Amino acid sequence: MIAMQYSFTLPADYDMAIVRRRIADKGPSLDHFDGLLLKAYLHATRGEQSAENLYAPFYVWRDSEAMQRFLGSPGFAxxxxxxxxxxxxxxxxxxxxxxxxxxxxxxxTREIRPIAPYAALDALRDEAREALHRDTERGALAAVTAFEPTxxxxxxxxLFDDMPPHPSAxxxxxxxxxxQP
Structure with missing residues (x-):
């Protein structure tokens, strides 16, 4: 599986209703995209929860072929x-x-953390797995942990249906x- 995200930072005075309308109109078009395990259409409005206005979808793909098919699609264009x-x-x-x-x-919520040089990746994965289980027990409807070695x-x-009980960084x-299929 591959997790993927891109983020667009929008001007401070951007009308975020435009993003919300776009999501409402176009969101269902990927509900049955072959190889897509999950796409969360995310947005944040500058203020309490975010320093910037953002449109930042997060994906989980079955494999790289599905991801490539999407990136080559008319929808992505x-x-x-x-x-x-x-x-x-x-x-x-x-x-x-x-x-x-x-x-x-x-x-x-999305948190990106650095991996220290020479870190024990198996131990880090175990720590991430424990956090994932803890968060699902606290009400997370979806939880993903992933790494990248570049x-x-x-x-x-x-993902939560209510504001997360223990807000993360x-x-x-x-x-x-x-x-989601």
Whole structure:
């Protein structure tokens, strides 16, 4: 599995209703995209929960072929015409809990942490797995932990139907739609 995210930082005075309308109109179009295990249409409004206005979808793909099919699709081309050419972050998934109830998610958190040089990756994965289980017990509807060895970082992504009970560091988002097979 591959986790993927791109993020568009929008001007401070940007009308975020435009993003919410786009999500409502286009979100269901990927509900049955072959190879997509989850897409959370995320946005954040500058203020309490975010330093910036953001549109930042988060994906979990079955494999690289499915991801490539999406990136070569007319839908992705239309997105780039509307918002620009994004830098895309990709992580190899360590663990994922993707419940069917994830479709009801209204909030998301994403934290990216550096991996120290010479870190024991198995121990780090075990620590991330324990956090994933703890978060699902506390109500996370979906939880993903993944890493990438180019810049040596790992990501912790969670979806919730209510504001997370124990807010984490990192970025907080509102969820406009969740596509899931």
């Amino acid at each position: 239309a997105l780039t015409q509307a918002f620009g050419w994004p830098s895309i972050r990709c992580w190899q998934v360590w663990d994922a809990y993707l419940s069917p109830q994830a479709r009801q998610a209204r909030f998301a 810049t040596w970082s790992w990501v912790s992504f969670r 990192g970025q907080h988002y509102d969820v406009g739609h969740v596509s």
